[in-house]
Amino acid sequence: QLTESGGGLVQAGGSLRLSCTYSERTLEDYNMGWFRQAPGKERELVMAISWSSGITKTADFVRGRFSISRDVMKRTVYLEMNDLQPEDTAVYHCAADRYTGVPSPDADEYEYWGQGTQVTVSS
Numbered sequence: 001q002l003t004e005s006g007g008g009l010v011q012a013g014g015s016l017r018l019s020c021t022y023s024e025r026t027l028e029d030y031n032m033g034w035f036r037q038a039p040g041k042e043r044e045l046v047m048a049i050s051w052s053s054g055i056t057k058t059a060d061f062v063r064g065r066f067s068i069s070r071d072v073m074k075r076t077v078y079l080e081m082n083d084l085q086p087e088d089t090a091v092y093h094c095a096a097d098r099y100t101g102v103p104s105p106d107a108d109e110y111e112y113w114g115q116g117t118q119v120t121v122s123s
Helices: 025-029
Strands: 002-005 008-011 016-022 031-037 044-049 056-058 066-071 076-081 090-097 117-122
Touching: 002 090, 016 031, 016 090, 016 117, 031 066, 044 066, 076 090
Parallel strands: 008 117
Antiparallel strands: 002 016, 016 076, 031 044, 031 090, 044 056, 066 076, 090 117
16 A cells, blocks of 8 residues: 655765655555665664654654655655765665554554665765
C-alpha cells in the first residue's frame, strides 16, 4: 500500500526528494514515518509526523537537513533531503502507523511499509 521512489546516487552535499505514495485514502490520517537501513545496521528512524497534531520526531543525525511534507491530492508524502553525506547511504522506507498521536520512533509500531528506495551518497 506504500510505494517509495526518488532514490538514487548523489554526490556529498547534494539533495534528493523521496516520495511515498499510498494507495488507500484511510492511510491519509495515519502517522507517517521515514526509516532507513544501512548494510549491517538496524533500521532507524529518520523522521516521523503526526498529521493531526503536527508533532514530528526527528533523528539527531538529521541536524536540520531533512524535512517531511505531503500532497494530499496526490496521496504522497515527501522526504526532502539536503546536504547529503556518505553516512546517509541506506535503503529508505516509508511507513504508516494507524495511531495518530505523538509519532513513535519505534519501527515495530508501524503496520504498513513500502519496499524501500536506495539512496547512495558518494564522497
